[in-house]
Amino acid sequence: MDSDKKVVIFDLGGVLLNLNIDLSFGALVALGLDQRLLTEENCLMNETILRFDRGDISAEDFFAYIESALPERVRSLPSDELRERIMEIWNMMLGNYPIEKIERIKALRSQGYRVVLLSNTNEGHWDRIEQKLYKTAGCYMSELFDALYLSYKMRMRKPEPEIFLELLRSEGAEPNECLFFDDSQQNCDAARSLGIEAIMVERNASWSGVPLL
Secondary structure, eight states, X not given: OOSSXXXXXXXXXXXXXXXXXXXXXXXXXXXXXXXXXHHSTTOHHHHHHHHHHTTSSOHHHHHHHHHHTSOHHHHTSOHHHXXXXXXXXXXTTBOOOOHHHHHHHXXXXXXXXXXXXXXXXXXXXXXXXXXXXXXXXXXXXXXXXXXXXXXXXXXXXXXOHHHHHHHHHHHTOOGGGEEXXXXXXXXXXXXXXTTOEXXXXXXXXXXXXXXXX
């Protein structure tokens, strides 16, 4: 290791895993969901997603909420069929894992860095996230990373400072020993406010121009 950094922290969606939220939102609108539920700031749908990511509500509750917001003609479909359709739509936003990014993470670990994942995610996505990684790289998240910090399991989410502080505590690391990569300016600012060096990367962009130590 030729750096003063010991722990490298990666976001998941938009950084390691390509993400297209508009695919899911567009499909929900096509299914009959009022588009205003997905576009208005501070709307109930946004708050429900935040609660889902924080683990405050279950997948059953989240998908039931979406179902309840659909028009009657859609809710009259067989319940199992409709629920499966909603779940598939929710996971449409999850794209592919560029193999070069996976190899870069493996290389960092081989160089002696501790590499961990810090993700705002939910139980509705996690199984599909794991399936996609295994299909691409033949491994699961717990094998690719030294540790997983997942919002829905920790009951906190970025940019809340508590989630960064819990990661530091668990890793036994000082803020200046960590390097954080995320595609959200808000999340990067929150990390920097605690003394963690943060690099904002463009969503779904290649890492070719990003200094990863």
